[in-house]
Amino acid sequence: MRRQRPLGSGFGAAGTADDVLAGVDLTGRTALVTGGASGLGLEATRALARAGARVLVAVRRPAAAETALRAALPAAPHGAVTVHALDLADPAAIRDFADGFLATGRALDLLIANAGVMACPETRTDAGWELHFAVNHLGHHALVNRLRPALNPSGSRIVAVASAGHFLSDIRWHDPHFRTGYDRWLAYAQSKTANALFALHLDTLGADDGLRAYSVHPGSILTPLQRHVPRDEQIAQGWMDADGTPAAGFKSPAQGAATAVWAATSPLLADHGGVYCQDCDIAGPATTDDMLVGGVKPWAADPESAARLWDLSARLTGLDAFA
Ligand SMILES: NC(=O)c1ccc[n+]([C@@H]2O[C@H](COP(=O)([O-])OP(=O)(O)OC[C@H]3O[C@@H](n4cnc5c(N)ncnc54)[C@H](OP(=O)(O)O)[C@@H]3O)[C@@H](O)[C@H]2O)c1
Structure with missing residues (x-):
């Protein structure tokens, strides 16, 4: 936990993805955003493309993604943003x-592991894995390990979009x-702790080769993520009022994308790999x-747990490109 200390980045909760990229030129850089056509991912895609990156x-x-991106980025140059199938x-x-990406021979400079599901009814993948753990964590573990040959030796960054949901x-x-006692919130929470631990150990494994990894909590934002939470429950939780207005303290999607984009690009983080960030800065230890x-929370920033999760994930997926 020693490294979890805010830097004073100059940005805060109100900053948007465009704000943190103001003056940043990403021309010539290739970025991948999973789930990059909805909610926070769409805003990250939009900001990275505006800053000149080529975004997959x-x-x-x-x-559906093509339609959403055409509406969000009507003026994007041809080929600047491309859509690819990935479940x-x-x-x-x-x-x-x-394999398709590796066949292009291109290096991957930035990867925002953003796609996720929340509070789903109990569901298992074909492999028998619990859905939140499978999609939010194991899928990204497999993706990063498969893409290892494309990670840029002169410096790639991977950002895992975690959540304060890890508190639970x-x-x-x-x-x-969850072979026993399924709980949709604990399933989401476990997967978000896994996102933070994944970034922590990935950074340990990759730092000597110029690969840095970070995890972020984007804030609270009303997006399609809440699709499995009935509206009455969202009102009772205090997330919105009866007419759908987000609660005080909620961010817009553009603000919600800011911390991931900041972690993917800020020079301030160059020597701080593995940290968990929020509000465009390194987060401190949770005090409440x-x-x-x-x-x-301590369990999401524990290097021994991070190594143990890596081993478990490598066993389950059969993938450990950093061994
Ligand atoms: N919104 C918040 O308040 C909040 C707070 C903390 C953390 N987060 C995290 O932020 C990230 C983005 O969430 P969001 O709020 O932007 O929600 P969102 O709009 O629902 O975006 C999630 C994306 O993940 C994709 N996805 C779901 N299952 C997938 C699968 N099996 N394979 C590939 N893609 C899949 C979704 O695709 P479809 O469009 O096809 O469903 C969607 O594009 C998530 O990791 C979430 O846990 C969000």
Whole structure:
């Protein structure tokens, strides 16, 4: 936890993805955003493309993504933003996407591991894995390991979009796939702790080769992520009022994308790999159980747990390109 200390980045909760990229030229850089055509991912895609990056958007519904991106980026130069099929619940689809990218011979400079699901009814993938753990974590573990040959030796960054939802659960080492006692919030929480631990260990493995990894909490933002949470429950939780207005303290999607984009590009983080960020800065240790206050819980910043999760994920997916 020593490294979890804010730097004073000059940005805060109100900053947008465009704000953190003001004056940053990403021309010639290639970025990949999973789930990059909806919610926070769409805003990250838009900001990275505006800053000149070539952006690959990897999604499970390519036709819908094309439509969303045409509306969001009507003036994007041809080929600046491309849509690719990727279902993170399907190991074969991850292999096919990665093989397609590797065949281009291009280096991958930035990867925002953003796609995710929340509070789903109990669901298992074909491999028998619990859906949140499979999509939010194991799918991204497999993707990054498959893409290892394309990570740029002169410096790639990987940002795992975690959440303050990690407050609710450590990794359930005894039962990560919820063979007993399924709870949709604990399943989401475990997967978000896994996102933070994934970035922590990936950074340890990659730092000597110029690969740095970070995790972020984007804030609270009303997006399609809440699709499995009934409206009455969202009102009762205080996320919105009866007419759908977001609660005080909620961010816009453009503000929600800012921390991931900042972590992917800020020179301030060059010597701080592996950290968990929020509000465009390194988060401090969590001092309360209030997710809105934020910070990082000890179980999401523990290097031994991070190494243990890496081993578990490598065993489950059969992929460890950093061994
Ligand atoms: N919104 C918040 O308040 C909040 C707070 C903390 C953390 N986060 C995190 O932020 C990230 C983005 O969430 P968001 O709020 O922007 O929600 P969102 O709009 O629902 O975006 C999530 C994206 O993930 C994609 N996805 C879901 N399952 C997938 C799969 N099997 N394979 C590939 N892509 C898949 C979705 O695709 P479809 O469009 O096809 O469903 C969608 O594009 C998530 O990791 C979430 O946990 C969000």
